[in-house]
Amino acid sequence: MRNRYNLAAVLSAVILVCCGALILGQKVNAAGEGKITGTVKLDGTAPHMKGIDMSKDPYCSKAHASDPGHLETVLAGQNGGLENVVLYISEGLSGGALTEVPTEVPVFNQKNCMYMPHVLAMDVNQKFKVVTSDQTAHNIHPLPNPMINVGWNQSQPPGAPAVEKSWKAAEVIPVQCNIHPWMHGWFVVVKGPYATTDANGSYTINNVPPGNYTVTAWQETYGTQMQKVTVAAGKPGTADFTFKAK
Amino acid sequence: MQTTVRKWSLLLGAAAVLAVSQVAWAQLTKYDLESRMGTESHIGNITGHAKDAKADYRRYCVVCHGELGDGNGESFPWVDPKPRDFQLGVFKCRSTPTGTLPVDQDLFDTIARGLDRSNMPQWSTFTKQERADLVAWVKHFSPRWVSEKPGTPIQIPPEPEITAERIKAGRDVFAKVQCWKCHGVQGMANGPSAATLTDDLGRPIAPFNFTEGARPKCGSTDQDLFRIFMTGLDGTPMPSFADNIKPEEAWDLVFYLRTLEPQKSKEKAIAKQLALKPVDPNAPAGQQ
Numbered sequence: 001m002r003n004r005y006n007l008a009a010v011l012s013a014v015i016l017v018c019c020g021a022l023i024l025g026q027k028v029n030a031a032g033e034g035k036i037t038g039t040v041k042l043d044g045t046a047p048h049m050k051g052i053d054m055s056k057d058p059y060c061s062k063a064h065a066s067d068p069g070h071l072e073t074v075l076a077g078q079n080g081g082l083e084n085v086v087l088y089i090s091e092g093l094s095g096g097a098l099t100e101v102p103t104e105v106p107v108f109n110q111k112n113c114m115y116m117p118h119v120l121a122m123d124v125n126q127k128f129k130v131v132t133s134d135q136t137a138h139n140i141h142p143l144p145n146p147m148i149n150v151g152w153n154q155s156q157p158p159g160a161p162a163v164e165k166s167w168k169a170a171e172v173i174p175v176q177c178n179i180h181p182w183m184h185g186w187f188v189v190v191k192g193p194y195a196t197t198d199a200n201g202s203y204t205i206n207n208v209p210p211g212n213y214t215v216t217a218w219q220e221t222y223g224t225q226m227q228k229v230t231v232a233a234g235k236p237g238t239a240d241f242t243f244k245a246k
Numbered sequence: 247m248q249t250t251v252r253k254w255s256l257l258l259g260a261a262a263v264l265a266v267s268q269v270a271w272a273q274l275t276k277y278d279l280e281s282r283m284g285t286e287s288h289i290g291n292i293t294g295h296a297k298d299a300k301a302d303y304r305r306y307c308v309v310c311h312g313e314l315g316d317g318n319g320e321s322f323p324w325v326d327p328k329p330r331d332f333q334l335g336v337f338k339c340r341s342t343p344t345g346t347l348p349v350d351q352d353l354f355d356t357i358a359r360g361l362d363r364s365n366m367p368q369w370s371t372f373t374k375q376e377r378a379d380l381v382a383w384v385k386h387f388s389p390r391w392v393s394e395k396p397g398t399p400i401q402i403p404p405e406p407e408i409t410a411e412r413i414k415a416g417r418d419v420f421a422k423v424q425c426w427k428c429h430g431v432q433g434m435a436n437g438p439s440a441a442t443l444t445d446d447l448g449r450p451i452a453p454f455n456f457t458e459g460a461r462p463k464c465g466s467t468d469q470d471l472f473r474i475f476m477t478g479l480d481g482t483p484m485p486s487f488a489d490n491i492k493p494e495e496a497w498d499l500v501f502y503l504r505t506l507e508p509q510k511s512k513e514k515a516i517a518k519q520l521a522l523k524p525v526d527p528n529a530p531a532g533q534q
Binding site: 056057058136137139140141143146147150151152153154155156157158160161163178179180181 | 334344390394427442444478486487528
């Protein structure tokens with residue numbers, strides 16, 4: 001008898017939570033219309049991106065026979081647009097916009113002995129995948145601060161299945177391949193909506209409800225910059241950033 | 247005398263600065279540790295209690311692992327590889343997957359075994375109870391044991407018969423997953439990537455040399471070898487192969503690894519009969 005009451009209680013709790021989730025979900029969808037857009041530029045001449053000597057692995061050097069690999073620590077386009085800058089909201093988020101975890105699964109590919117993309121942004125607890133397109137073995141070895149996230153180290157020989165993971169806390173995490181020491185990239189784990197600049201330095205952060213925010217731009221060589229932005233209903237916020245070339 | 251003392255304190259001072267920059271990750275205080283003094287370990291039917299290991303730790307371990315367990319003991323400057331920082335909860339020798347905590351038994355075995363090719367001695371004189379207490383003590387340094395459970399130990403199927411087929415198949419695995427990139431085609435620690443390897447602290451680290459007759463840090467039985475390459479040695483370049491080597495193939499690889507060692511073994515005798523050659527890194531995939 002007692003048990004039945006308990007069951008009823010649990011059931012109604014489940015129903016309540018489901019309804020709650022539906023209502024909340026709708027709210028987030030409405031919020032989804034807001035966005036922050038802008039461009040990130042480099043002021044000055046981009047530093048020379050050194051070529052990479054891949055001769056230790058014939059597979060890698062052959063893959064780059066006509067298009068030599070080079071460092072990717074500062075990638076500036078023709079108009080000075082900076083690629084691979086991560087933008088996220090460092091202040092002002094609350095509720096679903098902060099806690100909602102995107103369902104899409106970003107992919108980090110090992111291709112021609114380089115990381116594609118070189119910088120992969122993601123939300124806390126968002127699933128991401130590491131895959132390999134190469135016919136040479138890699139090991140994928142992120143190096144978080146062990147006091148914040150837990151690192152791991154997995155081999156990915158040719159034909160290896162994808163490694164699917166997530167990170168439990170916000171952190172900028174370097175990732176490397178020990179077999180190919182030039183392979184160095186980043187997992188940028190943030191809380192809430194984010195975007196990464198394209199080759200022109202443009203970005204759009206979606207799913208931002210109306211409100212006042214601080215947007216942070218992270219670039220691996222130049223560090224971070226912040227700006228205040230207001231998003232109004234039906235009116236996207238804009239924030240352009242400029243990093244000085246060093 | 248005066249100057250010697252001064253020289254020493256200078257040296258120690260410099261070492262301390264270096265040490266601080268090395269272990270900038272560690273942030274725990276005595277206060278945090280007090281609160282975890284109730285940490286336990288469970289080894290079979292023995293329960294270890296952290297608080298009971300305090301004296302033994304002081305006496306035998308603190309010179310290297312430090313008062314706060316951060317690996318920053320007095321010996322830090324002179325020891326390479328560096329003493330483990332227990333606050334991070336990252337361990338080389340585990341039966342559990344990469345990125346997970348070891349089970350108590352793993353730490354229990356490690357303390358008795360010591361870590362070959364390092365300053366970490368073998369500790370065979372402790373009673374089992376004392377060793378279990380030390381395991382609990384080691385655990386109390388890391389908050390990870392409060393927030394996480396240890397990983398699930400990987401499955402090791404029963405060891406099959408050693409056959410020529412299995413040894414040849416093991417050689418194919420060694421070639422296919424490319425152990426030789428680091429360990430070299432003959433297991434001499436001279437693969438194309440060996441020279442540039444660094445551990446998670448950024449210090450140079452050499453792959454294991456199979457041809458020297460040395461003992462692996464994490465044990466030298468067939469089961470230990472199986473575990474080593476399936477779980478990896480966290481904190482080092484040695485990755486986990488659990489996703490890419492099936493348990494059956496893993497036994498083949500264990501048998502093949504034995505043929506690289508200088509010690510006499512059934513595997514070595516068979517390899518000799520077969521006139522087994524080292525893998526050819528230039529052979530197309532699947533054509534060793």
